[in-house]
Amino acid sequence: MLDLLWHGLVNIAQWKYLLPLFAGTFIGVIGGSLPGVTITMTVIVVLPFTYGLDPLAGLAAMTGVYVGGSTGGLIACCLLGIPGSPASIATTFDGFPMSRNGEPGRAIWLGVWASVWGGLLGALFLVFLTGPLAAIALEFGPWEYFSLFVLAMAMVAGLTESSLLKGLISTAFGLLITLVGHDPIGSVPRFTFGSEFIGGGFPFLPVLIGIFAFAQIMTDLEKLNLPHGHAPESLAGIRLERFSHLKVNLEIFRQPFLLAWATIVGLIIGILPAIGGSASSVMAYDQAKKFSKTPERFGKGHPEGIIASEASNNANVSGSLMTIMAFGIPGDAVTAVMLGAMTIHGIQSGPLFISQNPDLAYGIYAAYILAHPCMLLICVALMPLMLRVTSVRMAVLAPVVLVLCVVGAYALNNTMQSVYVLLLFGVVGYVLVKLGFPLAPLILGLILGDQIEINLVRAIMTDADPWLFLTRPISGGLLLAAAASVVAAIWQHMRHQNRVIEEEPDF
Amino acid sequence: MSIGRDGIAGLILLAISLVLLVQSFQLPSLPIVPVGPGFYPAIVLSFMAAGSALLVLQDLLSHRAPVVATAPDTPRRNYRLVVIAFAIVGFYVALLPLLGFRVATALFVGALQAALGRPRTARQWAVLAAIALGTAAVSYFVFERYLLVLLPRGAWTGF
Numbered sequence: 052m053l054d055l056l057w058h059g060l061v062n063i064a065q066w067k068y069l070l071p072l073f074a075g076t077f078i079g080v081i082g083g084s085l086p087g088v089t090i091t092m093t094v095i096v097v098l099p100f101t102y103g104l105d106p107l108a109g110l111a112a113m114t115g116v117y118v119g120g121s122t123g124g125l126i127a128c129c130l131l132g133i134p135g136s137p138a139s140i141a142t143t144f145d146g147f148p149m150s151r152n153g154e155p156g157r158a159i160w161l162g163v164w165a166s167v168w169g170g171l172l173g174a175l176f177l178v179f180l181t182g183p184l185a186a187i188a189l190e191f192g193p194w195e196y197f198s199l200f201v202l203a204m205a206m207v208a209g210l211t212e213s214s215l216l217k218g219l220i221s222t223a224f225g226l227l228i229t230l231v232g233h234d235p236i237g238s239v240p241r242f243t244f245g246s247e248f249i250g251g252g253f254p255f256l257p258v259l260i261g262i263f264a265f266a267q268i269m270t271d272l273e274k275l276n277l278p279h280g281h282a283p284e285s286l287a288g289i290r291l292e293r294f295s296h297l298k299v300n301l302e303i304f305r306q307p308f309l310l311a312w313a314t315i316v317g318l319i320i321g322i323l324p325a326i327g328g329s330a331s332s333v334m335a336y337d338q339a340k341k342f343s344k345t346p347e348r349f350g351k352g353h354p355e356g357i358i359a360s361e362a363s364n365n366a367n368v369s370g371s372l373m374t375i376m377a378f379g380i381p382g383d384a385v386t387a388v389m390l391g392a393m394t395i396h397g398i399q400s401g402p403l404f405i406s407q408n409p410d411l412a413y414g415i416y417a418a419y420i421l422a423h424p425c426m427l428l429i430c431v432a433l434m435p436l437m438l439r440v441t442s443v444r445m446a447v448l449a450p451v452v453l454v455l456c457v458v459g460a461y462a463l464n465n466t467m468q469s470v471y472v473l474l475l476f477g478v479v480g481y482v483l484v485k486l487g488f489p490l491a492p493l494i495l496g497l498i499l500g501d502q503i504e505i506n507l508v509r510a511i512m513t514d515a516d517p518w519l520f521l522t523r524p525i526s527g528g529l530l531l532a533a534a535a536s537v538v539a540a541i542w543q544h545m546r547h548q549n550r551v552i553e554e555e556p557d558f
Numbered sequence: 559m560s561i562g563r564d565g566i567a568g569l570i571l572l573a574i575s576l577v578l579l580v581q582s583f584q585l586p587s588l589p590i591v592p593v594g595p596g597f598y599p600a601i602v603l604s605f606m607a608a609g610s611a612l613l614v615l616q617d618l619l620s621h622r623a624p625v626v627a628t629a630p631d632t633p634r635r636n637y638r639l640v641v642i643a644f645a646i647v648g649f650y651v652a653l654l655p656l657l658g659f660r661v662a663t664a665l666f667v668g669a670l671q672a673a674l675g676r677p678r679t680a681r682q683w684a685v686l687a688a689i690a691l692g693t694a695a696v697s698y699f700v701f702e703r704y705l706l707v708l709l710p711r712g713a714w715t716g717f
Contacts, residue, residue, distance in 0.1 A: 103706055216613055217564075220571060223606035227578070230602065234595035237588040241595055242578055265647075272643050273635040275674055446674035450667040451693050453647060457654075458697060462707040467655055474651050478644065486567045504598045511593055 056178055059413030063421055068111050071104060072418050075112035076425040077433075079119020083136045084127050084437050085448065090120035090136050091384040092264045096452060098256070098392055099459035106396035107411055111418035113389050114372075118170060118422035119429070120385075121364050125162035125357075126437055129155055138364040141336035145349065145356030152352045160299045161354050162361040163430050165310070168303060169362025170423045172314040173321075173369030178416050181405065184377035188402035193510035194520050198529035200499045200506070203380055205533035206323065208492045209540030219537075221488045225496020226503070228253055235501050236508050248468065253476075256391050257460040257469040258497060261476030262483075262490055263384065264456050268449050269481045275445055303358055309339055310362050317363035321370015321383075335363030365423075372419060376404055376412060380499070384491060387498050395463075560621050561614075568613030575607040639674065646670050658712025659702075663694040 063069065075097060082093030094116050101109030124139030129146035142162055149158040191199070208218030231242045232252020243250050303310060313335040320331035339359035340349045349356050371386045379401035381387035393400050398408065405412040430437070460473040480490065510519065521527045561569075582603060587594035650666035657665070668690035677683045701707040711717060 099701070099707065214616075216609060216616065220606060220609040220613060223575075223602055223609060224571070226602045227575075227606060230578075230599045234598075236591055237595055239585060239588070239595040241585060241599060242581060269640050269643060272639050272674065273637060275636055275639055444675065446671050447689060449643070449674060450670040451689075453670070454663055454667060454693055454697060457651070458701055458707070458709070461710065462701065465708055467651075467710065470651055470654065474647065477647070481640070481644075486563060488567075507598060508591065508593055512591065515592055 052178070052182070055409055055413045056416060059410070059417035060420070062410065063107075063111060063414055063417040067105075068108050068414070068418070069421075071101070071108045071112035072115045072422060073425050073429075075115025076119040076422050077115075077429050079116035079121075080123035080426060080429050080433075080437065081119075082116070083120035083123025083139070085443060088136075088448070088452070089267060090117060090124075090138065091388065092267055092452065093120050094385050094388045095260050095264050095459060096455040098388060099455070099462045101392060102395065102462055106393075106398055107414040107418075109392060109396055110389070110411070110415055113392055114415060114418040115422045115425065117368050117385050117389070118365065118419065119426050121170075121368055122163060122166040122361070122426050122430070123437075124364075125166070125361055126159060129158040129162065130438065138332055138367070139360070141332040141360035142357055144336065144360075145351070145353045148350065149352030149354070149357070154352070157299065157354075158352070158357060159430075159434070160296065161302065161357045163427065164296070164299050164303055165313075165358040165361040166365040167423045167427055168310055169314045169317060170365035170368065171420065172311065172362075173318050173366035174416070174420045174423075176318050176366075177369040177373055177419060181373045181376050181412075181416075184373060185402045185405050188378050191402070191525070192523070193506040193513065194523050194526040195529065197503060197506040197510060198520060198526040198533070199378065199380065200503045202529045202533040202536070203499065204492065204495055205536045207495050208489075209536045214487070215537070215540045215544055217488045218492045218540075221483070221490070222492040222496040224483075224488075225493040225498075226500045228258060228497050229500025229504075235505050248471070253472055254463060254469055255497065256388075256395075256463055257473040258476045259388065259391065259494060260456050260460055261473040261478075262480035262493065262497075264452065265473070265477030266480030266484050266490065268452060269477070270484055271445055272449060302354055306355065306358065309342070309355055309358055312338060312342070313359040313362040314366040317366030318370040318373075320363075321367040321372075322374050323370075331367040332360040332364040335359040369419065372415065375400055376415070377402060379404070379502075381495070384494055387494055390498065562617045562621060564620075565614050565617030568610045568617060572607055572610035572614065575603045575610060579603040579607060642673050643670060646673060654710045656712055656714045658715045658717050659709035660694050660698050660717070661712060661715055662710075663697065664690045667693045 063072065078097055079090070079093055082088050082096070083090060094113055097112060097116050101112050104112070120136055121138050124136035125142045125146060128139045128142040129150045132143060132147035146158045146162060149155075149161075204222045208222045209215055229252070231249050233239065234241055240250065316335040316338055317331040320334060336349075336356055336359050339355050340346050343349065343353075343355055345353070345355075371381070371383055374380050375386045375390055379390070379399070381390045390400060398404070398411065456473065457470055460469040461467070463469050483490065483493070511517075519526070521530060579600060582596040582599040585594060585596035585599075587596075646666065646669050649669075650662055653662040653665070656662075668686055671677075671686050671689060677686050698709065702709050
């Protein structure tokens with residue numbers, strides 16, 4: 052295993068891989084640092100650039116974006132008090148107060164170094180645990196896969212911030228989109244209404260770009276040209292004070308338990324399908340506060356808060372990569388795009404991925420590991436530039452990102468049809484956002500739709516007994532977990548409603 | 559009994575799922591597969607129909623309950639700008655096959671920038687034009703020349 056990893060590291064250190072990795076990490080850091088530009092959007096924008104590259108170079112670039120974006124978000128957190136990306140949300144709680152206390156450099160570099168160490172610790176798990184996870188996945192039959200996909204969707208729908216019902220409808224809507232076109236078993240046309248436009252179904256990536264990137268930009272445009280009475284006091288334009296990298300690292304390693312625990316929290320949340328970096332950073336922050344000897348200092352510029360949040364969101368990346376490589380299930384929207392990129396490059400991820408493509412698998416591990424020093428180098432060299440980037444106007448950013456979205460959709464198969472699909476789903480995505488439907492379940496439904504159907508039909512073709520879904524231990528356990536996830540979400544929602552009613556004043 | 563936004567959304571989704579559900583029952587079955595191509599869509603659409611019906615019901619019931627006061631200081635949203643932005647994107651997509659990528663992109667980036675923040679001075683107009691032309695040129699060179707992605711040619715312009 053270590054031989055393969057070493058080979059992967061030597062392989063990725065070649066210019067043809069190192070350059071895309073470095074470029075991806077750079078774009079990730081910049082994209083992550085721009086408030087309103089999510090990591091998903093950045094990965095989507097970078098995707099068309101990888102079409103012409105070889106698979107490992109393309110995936111190295113995407114891995115770089117993922118790692119860079121997870122760290123870049125902390126810059127806006129610390130300087131503007133706005134999370135550059137949702138994954139950095141908990142960094143804002145202490146990063147911005149620390150900057151306001153006159154230590155923006157300490158806040159940023161604590162975050163950057165905690166990201167590096169959290170990410171590298173996560174890499175250990177990625178390298179050593181993905182294989183055993185894939186071995187477990189090899190034991191899965193179509194029943195278990197079907198149940199696992201159902202669990203993934205139930206968890207995503209249940210963990211959405213808005214209503215559970217809307218989350219479930221959103222999942223079903225995502226599945227519905229995959230039904231259009233030819234059915235995957237017998238190639239019978241379904242819901243095409245005789246139209247050539249949708250005869251082949253909706254291409255996955257233009258739909259994804261439309262629903263996610265377009266809808267996000269349009270939502271950001273709503274807030275443009277309005278009085279910024281709600282924006283927190285900004286520190287943009289401030290110069291970083293003198294600081295010592297050694298001192299910052301000592302500060303981090305003085306609390307090894309905090310670093311390790313935050314990493315494990317991030318990793319576990321990364322492995323669980325589609326919970327995401329924002330949940331991991333908030334959960335690690337919450338845990339750090341609970342275990343801390345000085346919980347009263349949290350929220351006032353406490354270094355422990357920054358370390359926990361940043362170590363966790365970078366470790367989250369390794370957890371998500373583990374799920375995608377072992378099971379072929381995207382852990383979040385970013386890995387969903389990466390899964391799409393793998394398909395474009397002709398790679399089938401899943402339990403056999405590592406054994407059938409060891410060079411590629413260990414190349415991805417190596418890219419993930421090397422992305423961290425790259426990210427550190429970029430932050431050290433370009434921090435002054437990045438401080439200016441956070442103030443790029445949306446009026447400039449939006450048209451450029453939209454052009455890249457259009458190119459990304461068009462370049463997929465060089466037809467305008469993909470662009471029309473992009474526009475159509477841009478409108479659909481925006482309408483759904485405005486109606487309060489969460490997009491994450493929709494995207495998971497969209498990604499897993501075909502696989503769910505194939506595994507369901509395959510299971511029935513193998514044995515027509517429907518009880519097998521429940522009586523096979525792993526499958527039954529997974530379905531039980533899915534039901535428990537929905538019940539827990541309902542219970543949490545009801546508890547929240549009751550609390551709101553109790554807290555309402557009596558007039 | 560009044561119906562809210564969720565209720566209307568639920569009704570639309572319910573109608574879509576019921577229409578498609580009827581269609582899914584009409585799909586032909588295959589001799590070699592124990593379940594036909596309509597089996598899985600019927601499950602998904604039934605689930606969606608049930609969820610949509612529940613959403614309508616939830617919305618109707620919520621209108622009976624006393625209304626909780628919303629936060630008064632929620633900032634207003636600029637929906638006009640969103641409609642304009644969608645219209646400009648629509649024009650861009652329509653013009654792409656007619657004017658070609660380079661011309662359509664330069665026009666699109668310029669128009670959208672002007673719509674999002676109207677330039678007031680000659681210098682601001684120059685910056686806007688530079689960004690518009692720069693975006694078209696850079697994306698053309700990177701994609702078409704470096705990554706060998708053939709971008710749309712214009713039926714009217716010939717390039």
